[in-house]
Amino acid sequence: MPMKSYREAINEALVQEMERDERVILMGEDISGGTGGNGDQDAWGGPLGVTKGLRPKFGPDRVLDTHLAEISFVGAAAGAAATGLRPVVELMFVDFMGVCFDQIFNQAAKFRYMFGGKAVTPMVVRMMYGAGFRAASQHSQCLYPMFTHIPGLKVALPSNAYEAKGLLTQAIRDDDPVMFFEHKMLYDETAEVPDEPYAIPFGEANVTREGDDVTVVAFGRMVNIAGQAADSLAKAGITCTVVDPRTTSPLDTETILETVEETGRLVVVDEAHPRCSMASDIAGLVAENAFGALKAPIRLVTAPHAPVPFSPALEDAYIPSVGKIEDAVRDAMGHGSREAAE
Amino acid sequence: MSGIEAITMPKWGLAMLEGTVTGWDVAEGDEVSAGQEIMEIETSKIANVYESPVSGVINRIVATEGETLPVGALLAVVAGAGTESSAVDAYIADFQENFVPPEPDGDDGPAAQTIEVPGFTIRRLAMGPGTGTPIVLIHGFGADLESWAFNQADLAAERPVHAIDLPGHGGSGKDVGDGSVSALSAAVVAYMRHEGLPDAHLVGHSLGGAVAVEVARGEPDLVSALTLVAPAGFGPDIAGDFIDGFISQSRARRLRGVLEMLVSDPGLVTTDMVEGVLRFKRLDGALDALKAVAAANFEGNAQRNDLRDHLSGLSQPVRVVWGSEDRVLSASHADGMEGARITLLEGAGHIVHMERAAEVNRTILG
Numbered sequence: 001m002p003m004k005s006y007r008e009a010i011n012e013a014l015v016q017e018m019e020r021d022e023r024v025i026l027m028g029e030d031i032s033g034g035t036g037g038n039g040d041q042d043a044w045g046g047p048l049g050v051t052k053g054l055r056p057k058f059g060p061d062r063v064l065d066t067h068l069a070e071i072s073f074v075g076a077a078a079g080a081a082a083t084g085l086r087p088v089v090e091l092m093f094v095d096f097m098g099v100c101f102d103q104i105f106n107q108a109a110k111f112r113y114m115f116g117g118k119a120v121t122p123m124v125v126r127m128m129y130g131a132g133f134r135a136a137s138q139h140s141q142c143l144y145p146m147f148t149h150i151p152g153l154k155v156a157l158p159s160n161a162y163e164a165k166g167l168l169t170q171a172i173r174d175d176d177p178v179m180f181f182e183h184k185m186l187y188d189e190t191a192e193v194p195d196e197p198y199a200i201p202f203g204e205a206n207v208t209r210e211g212d213d214v215t216v217v218a219f220g221r222m223v224n225i226a227g228q229a230a231d232s233l234a235k236a237g238i239t240c241t242v243v244d245p246r247t248t249s250p251l252d253t254e255t256i257l258e259t260v261e262e263t264g265r266l267v268v269v270d271e272a273h274p275r276c277s278m279a280s281d282i283a284g285l286v287a288e289n290a291f292g293a294l295k296a297p298i299r300l301v302t303a304p305h306a307p308v309p310f311s312p313a314l315e316d317a318y319i320p321s322v323g324k325i326e327d328a329v330r331d332a333m334g335h336g337s338r339e340a341a342e
Numbered sequence: 343m344s345g346i347e348a349i350t351m352p353k354w355g356l357a358m359l360e361g362t363v364t365g366w367d368v369a370e371g372d373e374v375s376a377g378q379e380i381m382e383i384e385t386s387k388i389a390n391v392y393e394s395p396v397s398g399v400i401n402r403i404v405a406t407e408g409e410t411l412p413v414g415a416l417l418a419v420v421a422g423a424g425t426e427s428s429a430v431d432a433y434i435a436d437f438q439e440n441f442v443p444p445e446p447d448g449d450d451g452p453a454a455q456t457i458e459v460p461g462f463t464i465r466r467l468a469m470g471p472g473t474g475t476p477i478v479l480i481h482g483f484g485a486d487l488e489s490w491a492f493n494q495a496d497l498a499a500e501r502p503v504h505a506i507d508l509p510g511h512g513g514s515g516k517d518v519g520d521g522s523v524s525a526l527s528a529a530v531v532a533y534m535r536h537e538g539l540p541d542a543h544l545v546g547h548s549l550g551g552a553v554a555v556e557v558a559r560g561e562p563d564l565v566s567a568l569t570l571v572a573p574a575g576f577g578p579d580i581a582g583d584f585i586d587g588f589i590s591q592s593r594a595r596r597l598r599g600v601l602e603m604l605v606s607d608p609g610l611v612t613t614d615m616v617e618g619v620l621r622f623k624r625l626d627g628a629l630d631a632l633k634a635v636a637a638a639n640f641e642g643n644a645q646r647n648d649l650r651d652h653l654s655g656l657s658q659p660v661r662v663v664w665g666s667e668d669r670v671l672s673a674s675h676a677d678g679m680e681g682a683r684i685t686l687l688e689g690a691g692h693i694v695h696m697e698r699a700a701e702v703n704r705t706i707l708g
Contacts, residue, residue: 194621196513196626198621198625198626207594207595255593255595
């Protein structure tokens with residue numbers, strides 16, 4: 001099986017879906033780069049080179065380098081989707097959502113509901129998220145909990161290259177607006193990725209490790225960090241079930257609750273801020289529906305309620321780490337069984 | 343250094359990079375002969391016993407139980423009686439110093455290829471020398487050529503061995519025609535004619551067994567012998583729950599329960615094995631192909647094919663291997679197989695060629 005980077009996997013999904021369905025178009029700032037100028041054409045391929053080569057391959061009618069105004073091109077994508085195209089629009093950094101949020105949550109997310117189920121909005125918004133890139137507080141946020149909050153949007157968080165291709169393929173084929181979150185720190189990570197097209201269904205969690213002691217639910221890049229923590233803990237005799245929900249909307253509550261009922265302990269790892277996060281959401285879900293199975297308090301490992309620092313040392317300390325996850329798991333284990341407490 | 347030989351981590355299948363030593367059946371000082379089961383190794387696919395590749399006295403056990411080591415790593419050293427322990431120490435030190443673990447991307451041995459034959463796109467893995475009676479391995483429903491990972495290299499020691507993906511499966515084209523045994527066998531025939539493989543020994547597992555019989559019936563010049571491993575088509579019933587669950591379960595935790603029906607010991611089903619099936623099913627066209635093949639060959643708990651009459655009409659020798667604990671296709675189906683030489687492996691399940699590879703390989707060659 002060929003090894004491909006997260007970047008290559010996303011590029012391949014775009015190519016294969018554009019070849020399969022001519023209604024698929026791409027829009028975004030500098031997704032090709034140099035368009036309209038006298039210099040190099042396809043000079044950039046997006047800020048991290050993900051869409052490189054697509055404009056020469058598919059032409060200017062299907063790969064549109066847009067002006068620097070998210071409010072209009074994200075709005076245009078919503079309109080294009082409502083009228084029959086399948087746009088994949090790139091927002092660069094999710095941090096820029098503030099200038100086009102009305103187009104997403106008041107327009108794209110609402111069309112299906114406001115037009116009696118007769119309209120669909122098959123658009124994908126690709127966005128970079130996450131800290132670790134030394135890009136400071138305006139280019140490092142997670143923000144997926146905000147999109148997850150809004151009915152009508154689907155939210156995908158691929159944790160590796162295999163997941164990225166399959167989830168993006170599904171996102172493009174989906175008839176609802178999909179917010180697609182690409183973690184900047186993953187673009188050069190490689191995994192086995194089939195050459196053939198494939199789609200990973202939304203709302204079906206991936207259980208990356210099976211264990212007896214603690215369920216660790218983690219999102220996006222944190223799935224890999226949680227996996228490292230689980231491997232380290234396994235050597236110390238503590239085994240974890242690691243759940244990657246893949247999509248926060250729809251959310252595979254069944255797998256989360258089922259695994260917590262088996263292990264009796266829950267640690268949630270979320271790179272977003274702690275308040276109104278996926279971490280607090282999963283904790284609430286389990287507290288409400290599987291309280292009787294819990295042997296210990298739920299533990300959350302998140303970033304602090306503070307902007308991402310610019311100082312590299314502080315940024316590293318800000319992000320949930322293997323060590324912090326191990327500590328949380330050991331803490332959950334330390335409370336022992338309910339039987340022992342009685 | 344004469345008389346000192348290494349026993350190293352075997353490579354079972356294309357994807358295997360490392361294995362875990364789960365138990366030694368021999369101790370230092372024991373005399374072993376080539377082919378004797380000496381240890382158990384667990385890979386990401388399945389656990390299996392490992393037979394000593396050499397004869398001699400186990401002078402030193404290097405790999406301890408529970409240790410995970412790359413393919414080719416030193417497991418033990420066999421030496422003639424009276425070998426100086428300093429010589430063994432030097433041999434081990436020299437081996438470890440020069441050992442290079444395989445790279446995930448590395449070019450290490452034969453690789454599967456996808457080729458065009460008239461009417462079909464077929465992924466295949468060919469191994470072994472250019473001469474000798476060729477063996478063609480045909481997998482079962484939902485599987486692919488990697489299901490022969492524990493068999494192919496052994497069988498290929500003295501003859502060419504081709505493992506292919508049937509239409510709809512693995513890396514082959516996803517068009518299965520009407521999904522029938524006849525449609526699938528047409529792909530095998532096209533492949534064998536294209537590759538120039540006359541008088542081959544066909545080895546088919548489960549539905550692949552039925553396909554092998556169909557090839558032998560329709561194109562007798564292509565087939566000199568048949569080995570049928572838990573074949574479909576020789577009894578009225580099949581575990582419909584397996585077929586339905588294999589198709590419908592898209593979550594690993596649910597699919598695992600279905601795949602456990604394949605083996606007598608559920609512990610043999612690994613997370614990677616489940617993940618591999620899920621990844622195959624997500625490929626465009628794969629699920630539709632599986633549904634078409636299932637609909638053409640099975641209906642609930644019943645099999646649509648009855649090949650018993652075909653078998654008695656064949657002139658080629660037929661061997662049959664079945665696991666006594668097969669929960670997908672009952673070993674009792676072997677009762678009606680007139681003229682076949684039947685080997686029943688006690689305690690094994692449906693994927694007996696993976697569960698008990700060494701014994702199945704001996705049956706195929708025997």
